Amino acid sequence: MEDKQIIELFWDRNEAALREVSDKYGRFCFGIAWNILNDREDAEECVNDTWMSAWKSIPPNRPAILTGFLGKITRSCAIDRLRKKYALKRCDLHTSSLDLLKETKELDQAITFSIEDKMQEKELIHIINLFLQNSSEKDRDFFIRRYWFMDSLEDIAARHGCSVSAVKSGLFRMRKRLKKKLIQERYWL
């Protein structure tokens, strides 16, 4: 079913929307949640929460790109769940998450000081969008697969048919370039 039709079902408050969205986007959302949580039960709950959240927010929202809309809900939900589990000492962060946090530690400096100001956060997202739009397709894919989908380096290397070190190298350059951009835009303390 086309996304527009699925969104219409949501707007009509037709529960078939949940079945359709689950059929079409279940695997996609599960993949996102799994990458973050590495736990089947948690990932499945996260996906169900995504459908519920979509049900509550459509209407009034009418997302132009359902993939991004649902993916963002799943991703955010999974990160929240991971944080709660970690706070309750119910889990250890799996190796992939640790590596990822280590990679982005330096970029966190640019983020943390500006959070009280929503406008600044919007500007920051705009800068990151512009940075990604102006990167090569391959670099952009490396970056989004790693820091949005939270794929492992091995999975990204397999996706691109290149070595893990090529992926690491590409991501290193991207982080360096983004850091330079953030410094220039005065988002770096």
Next chain:
Amino acid sequence: MTGTEKKMFIDVVGNIDDCMIQEAARPWVKKRTISLHQWSRYAAAVFAAVILGAGCLFHTEVKANFDKATSWIGRMLGISEDLTSYMDVKDMSVTHHGLTFTLQEVILDQKILFFEVNSQFEEAEKREDIDLTFSLFINGKEQLTQGKILTNASPDMLATRYVESYYIGGALSDNSSAQIDIILSVKSADGKTDYGKYRFPFEASAQSLEADTKHVDVAQTIYMEDKTALRVDQLSINALDSTVHASCDALDSNAEYEIHGTDDQGNQIVYELLSYENREAIFVKTAGGIASDARTLELQLYKQAYTGTQISYEEHDGIAAVDESVEPAGDLKKEGDRICVSILR
């Protein structure tokens, strides 16, 4: 998470544009894009050929149609009347509220576009500190600045020179013209005066903008301690900047690289690695400069290795924060032998 809690990079990056998420959600296929603009040029050329060919057979009827079609072809080719060539916009000045900006130079060096503008206050007493933001659009798409703004103020502080560089990738093609728009947004530093936008729109091809960049073939290899070979292919020099183009099979992903140069007059220049993709490494100038009449340039490669040591964790609002960042491993270290390049201009 509320707006006042601590966010991390992974939170903020979660809100990137939906289109890019959708793109990355698909299986990876290296795309080869033929733009509508490019296609329309072919279509316009074919249309023009048909009209001209028909003109030979139906001379009188075709003449009127040809006149009508001229503007259409012009639009298809991107040569509408309000577009200016680069030579027309070069040295053009725009003045708002007594502050003039002049576009001095636009130069391309393969994938990097440089432009120079000068600012000039008409009256000394009106001089004030300004906040200046540069934007560059090519065919409507905003480009990414490299963040290099060099200023060189005149002794009386009335005039200032700015050089800005942009990594534009393949945004410009060799022969066909693109619409380029340089926009400067200017406000007084105290926020009281909005000088508005200074626009310099023009049309140019990559070939025309690269005419003043000299490419010196180097073809010399630097062998590093770890047996990696960096082949320095080419050195580009123009009035505003200089770039080193090199190639390498496997640069260390946990290191940064610099090339330090000294010309035969003792002037020093530093290049930093900007991008490394598909073996191609581009080093851009970050400090210093070469004399315009320099004859030779000696280049020495340096490597700054980085290391991450032990990882420890602490909790902030329920999130594990990694209490370790990547740190430089020792000092900047010479790699391989110096190479000497003849740069007679």
